[in-house]
Amino acid sequence: MPIHATTLLLLTCSALSGFVGQAIGLPLPFLLGPLAISALIATALPERLPSGYRFPQKLRLMFIAIIGLMIGAQVTPALFTEAHHYALTFGAVTLFVVLAHTMGYTIFRHLGGYDPTTAFYASTPGGLYESIEMGEAAGADVTRLMMQQFLRIIVVVTALPLGLSLWLGAPVGSSAGMTMARPDVPWSDLPLIVLAGLGGLGLGHLLRLPAGQMTGPMALAAALSLSGWLSFDIPxxxxxxxxxxxxxxxxxxxxxxxxxxxxxxxxxALAAVGSMLALGVVLAVTLHEMTGEAVDVLLITLAPGGVTEMALVALSLQANPAFVTIHHIYRIVLTVLTLGVITRLRQRKG
Known part of the structure; x- marks a missing residue:
């Protein structure tokens, strides 16, 4: 089957699974439904895919940019009214990164039996692509490293919305009816959205921003929003x-x-992510006592999941996704910088 036809068929199956997920009240149905069906196809029916098939990266980047624009449009002066709490929340993220990495390493090294290099890079609570790249250069088992890093995000993206839905007694994610999008955006706005997305992708690449495929468009939309020149409404x-x-x-x-x-x-991954989320709960409860911010919002802010996915979960809690995203970007930057320093030290010792 031709590659484009395969991609179209996969997306069709994914779309149908999203509507099914929405009908049964699944949290984030248009994310978790497609994730489940495509993972099932990839593992149970790999022989039905074209040899060497990979999902088109350019298509993925374009749609990540759309989410970035939507989040960036929420960056308004009101976001900075909570800036007096940022020293505490960013400090908690810093502590989380150090302790979560240590716990993850212990699990992969001693419970999983991974070699020290693979365990070290597989247990980072952020910087997915940087961890894989640096780990491969350092001699890690790339197959296990990639698997654990992607599983980290998938387990968080799946477990956190489900757990919050059970805790709150109502679905979170887009199935809860909360969204930054509007249903009545005119089609004439679509070219502007596409141009802004492309411009944001270029900005992220030019400035080498962490998770630049999302943070570039987010930065562009935030700058336009704060300046008052233009605001984005995403359908x-x-x-x-x-x-x-x-x-x-x-x-x-x-x-x-x-x-x-x-x-x-x-x-x-369940053991590692479970320990990380337990740590996140402890820090979230502590921060709640100090800042008054809701525990569930703080937990999403600390969770070691994907930036885009955690911002989407934040919608259901009526939390500003820009607040959540800023802390996740800091988590990724801190993790990558720490990785870079430790990698250089390991190279010198070697």
Whole structure:
């Protein structure tokens, strides 16, 4: 089957799974539904995919940019009214990164039996692509490293919305009816949205921003919003489509992995992410006492998941996704900088 036809068929199946997820009240249905169906295809039916098939990266980047624009438009002067709490919240993120990495390393090294290099880079609570790149250069087992890093995000993206839905007694994510998108955006706005997305992608690449495919468009939209020159209204159908594409791309990462390796990796990911989320709960409760911010919002702010996905979860809690995203960007930057320093020290010792 031609590559483009395969991609179209995958996205069709993913879209249908998203509507099914919405009908049964699944949190983030247009993200988790496609993730589940594409992961099932990648692991159970890999022989039905074209040889060497990879989900188109350019398509994924374009839709990540759409989410970035939507989040950046929420950056208004009101966001900075909570700036007096940032020293505490950023301090908590710093502590979280150090302790979460230590716990993850312990689990992968001693429970999983991974070699020290693989365990070190597989347990980072952020900087997915940087961790894989640096780990490969350092001699880590790339297959296990990639698997654990992608599983970290997938487990958080899946477990956190489900857990919050059970705790709050109502679904979170787009199934809760909360959204930054508008249903009545005219089609004439679409070219402007596309141009802004492309401009944001270029900005992220030029400035080498962390998670630049999202933070570049987010920075552009935030600058335009704060200046008052222009604001972005993203149509709901485009937001749903972006989640379908992102969920499918995540699920297809499992292509080629043996079921035994995947099951073992999933068990280790559940242990590592479970310990990280438990740490996040402790820090969130502590911060709640100090700042008065809601525990669930603080937990999302600390969770070691994808920036885009955590911002979407924040919508259901009526929290400003820009507040959540700023802290996740800091987590990624801190993790990558720490990785860079430690990698150089390891190279000197070697």
């Amino acid at each position: 709901q159908w485009l937001v749903n489509m972006a989640q379908i594409v992102l969920g499918t791309a995540l699920g297809m990462r499992f292509t080629g992995l043996s079921r035994g390796l995947l099951l073992r990796g999933t068990a280790l």
